[in-house]
Amino acid sequence: MQTITQSALLALLSYVVYKLCRVLYVVFVAPMFSPLRDLPGPKRTNFIYGNMGDIIAADPGELHSRWITEHGHAMKYKAFFNADRFFTQDTRALQHILSHADEFQKPDQVRSNLAHVLGEGVLIAEGEAHRRQRRVLNPAFSNQHIRELTDIFLTKSLELRDVWLSQISDAPSQDGTVHLNVLKWLSKTTLDIIGLAGFDYNFNATNPEAKRDDMSAAFQTAFQSGQAFTWFTMLSNRFPILRMIPTAREKKVKEARQTMKRIGMKLINEKKRAILEANEGLGGKVEGKSVEGKDLLSLLIRANMATDLPESARLNDDDVLAQVPTFLVAGHETTATATTWFLYGMTQYPEVQKKLREELQAVDTDTPSMDVLNSLPYLDAVVRESLRFYAIVPSTIRIAMQDTAIPLGTPVKDKKGRILHEVRLNKGDGVLIPIISLNTSKEIWGDDADQFRPERWEKVPDSAHEIPGVWGDLMTFLGGPRSCIGYKFAIIEMKALVFTLVRAFAFEMSDPSYEIVKRSAIVTRPLVKSQMEKGNQMPLKVTAIGS
Template sequence: MRDIFNAENSVLHEQWVKEYGTTLKYKGFFYTDRLFTMDTRALNHVLTHSSDYQKPSQVRYNLSRILGEGVLFVEGGLNIVNRQVFAIFPYVKRCDFDAMSQRRIMNPAFGPAQIRALTDIFFSKSIKLRDVWSTMTASGEHAIRIDVMGWLSKMTLDVIGLAGFNYEFDALNSNEKPNELNQAFSVMFSAGQRVSLLPILKAWIPLLRWIPSDRDRKIDMAQNTMNRIGRQLLSDAKAAIMSSYGGGLIEKSSLQGRDLLSLLVRANMATDIPESQRISDEDVLAQVPTFLVAGHETTSTATTWALYALCLRPDIQTKLREELLTVETDTPSMDELMALPYLDAVVRETLRVHAPVPSTVRIAMKDDILPLDTPFTDKYGVVHAGIKISKGDPIFIPILAINRSEAIWGTDAKEFNPDRWASPPEVASQVPGVWGHLLTFLGGPRACIGYRFSLVEMKALLFTLLRAFEFELAVPASDIGKKSTIVQRPILLSDPENKNQLPLLVKPYRGP
């Protein structure tokens, strides 16, 4: 584990694959065995049988401290929904119903029709960021050094504020003091970025969670602020819905909503939805920090890596800009945006080579046998067509390693090459991902629920920024490393504090 922490994410695992083969085990925390496999059939089995392979309790604890007990947290915990309806549905496993109920109610909020309605928010905030950078670069003849990651994070925070909760963070307005929800979120996320021994031990030893720490106090205060504001947002959303319907019946078929919270509340208030299919106010509130983190940090990080990759390949940057400039409006529709082929290829390649979340872990809830595409030979020379799994065994899900597998993508798998998407390899169709023959958004019932939201927002950002600016690295490429906590973000190796950052030289695009 020490070697893994010290290495760039997935690099060590990829070395092991070359040395030992595609299926192996290594020692995890407290010297426990951890299974690693690149076999796509085995990974598909794990991801599609989500009730049999869940997030470990230690991972769920750490997620809950930062993200709350939202849709990313829920696995087998018995919440209010289960207690109310388990007697009605005795044949449903408790762990299944918790996840199913939240997903079923939230799925419409992330469907194509809803994302289409949010596209104007993506563009309005992208244009706001463009205008801020235009002001910064207008005064001089030379390019201006900008930490693009920080600004992209502000932009995506503003987006999830409006698109998620009809709440204005106004993070892009640097002249204004950050509001208290923005500050609370920053505290929670920065706490999650720091890796130290005590939080790791608390995740593994529940008794230690009673020991107070400065980190815990900061997170608790931030969570209290978020819960208080979240309750007010929930109350406002309910009042607005009741007012718009004049106190009449609210039918599921008539539900509409611009922000995700309002849509979720409407769905929960509909009079034609059985009581057993509702989630409580507490469960709705639990989604607030989940939406905030998952809804903006992953997208801002992915867009940061896209700009980094385009700086390394100015020819690709130029080719993409030429395509984007063929569009006659600054605010195309979602369908027009998604129809741009080279933009799509650049986004796909970014999410392949620079997956924001590079790996995850699942734990077996029962004894099982993982089916294999490719049999393996153990150290005794015995050939196996499956992997025996015992209850409690942890299984590493190698998102980035699969995305960069030479067996799937060829000898140039680690290179950034959008042209590969003109004719992707047939074997890539075996990758058990929900989108793009990639593992970036995972797969199965617990795949990323907001992947459409992220894709359209990322494309809107790149569309707006590449049409307006040219980008170059402000430091040597050799000085840029990767640091992974919740997401994989860039750092400068020359910075002893390893602050997350990506400084680029930005100048207005003047045309050919």
């Protein structure tokens, strides 16, 4: 026993020494040999944080846009622990990075942190695992299937409308208005939508009388714990062995994951049983295109069980289970936050709100089809402009998985006066992919890029067509093989919410003196500057039309 204990301690000590040596190499040695060292860029402001403290303190994308003006379209800045990070708005370079997904992957620390909370779903998996998951998931996000889900989007939007009308009716003022934190209510509604559309699960979140759901509570606990940024979190990402320490955070995450696994596996087993029963007369043969169950999870499981699917392409139960919290992350807070910023934009540009309402009220039904929603030109333009101007994910990071070179569309001059037509990276170097700063670049969108102007979509600048995004000449949903698989789902869901709410209500700031600030933790959420202690909120004055 003593020999085993000594061996274990020796192994642990060796691991710690190796990791420390690795950290020392990354911090002190690697920067001296980095091919990025001669690129222009800002001076670091802190040895440990590099320029990251400045980025976190600024509005999302604000500092990156300023650096482009000061240092050019390709530069480097300092990330944590003295690491050089490449940053560019060169569209050819971004096209190369996004199209070579195996060569440029998400950072291990980010993947590890999210996977620890959510599992290895399609958002987190890399390489062949990601391709396999995406192949099986793709049919669930087709135009045909989103068309079938549109009634869920509208039904839940109308439920939210009716709850707000009820609150207006019960308001003491009796003036047809109510003051609401719309972020909270939109978050409840999109949770209900992804529950039903994602796995035919009713969270019933918009019902004020409903008891809090176990799955919802577990997800919120895990997600919020995963967002918490502390020194210990950062260290445990680099030293996963530290997660064995029974901290309060680890206990919460473990309990939440157990709850999500229990409910998730129950859903999966029920759907497998329903699919087998529906195909009982086919001699055990499961058709990938059979019609029972239209939620995303049913379609995923049916496609995964299809008898014509090669065994090597199938997902195991853990892979399928990981999609449940992945659907919640990707289809819940993202759309809620995007729609919240949309409504904020309507308070800042009342003439846009008025023009949009006129178009929406000309539709003679509360439940238009997907095709009707997509046929409304001003709705489409305002949604596009909102997703450009208020992109909810300001940027993302990729890591070079090997020594490589990134081609530039426009050459850059380095500190030694050399003209570079490509930028070389060492294995492990980080690359920032800008979203909000590219979406609002005056070089691409013109001098009014920093203004909310839906009419720009009547004639999009040619330079915007060079942005390597999967949708609408924007980087909002990224591009390449790792682009957002659910972007069509998100756009129609957002249009359904906007259609219902802007037809029924007028929106103003709850208090004109409130200054709304943006802070990013996975997505960019709003806060009231004078009420930071209240956390994320968007307090609006909501008036029933006709009051």
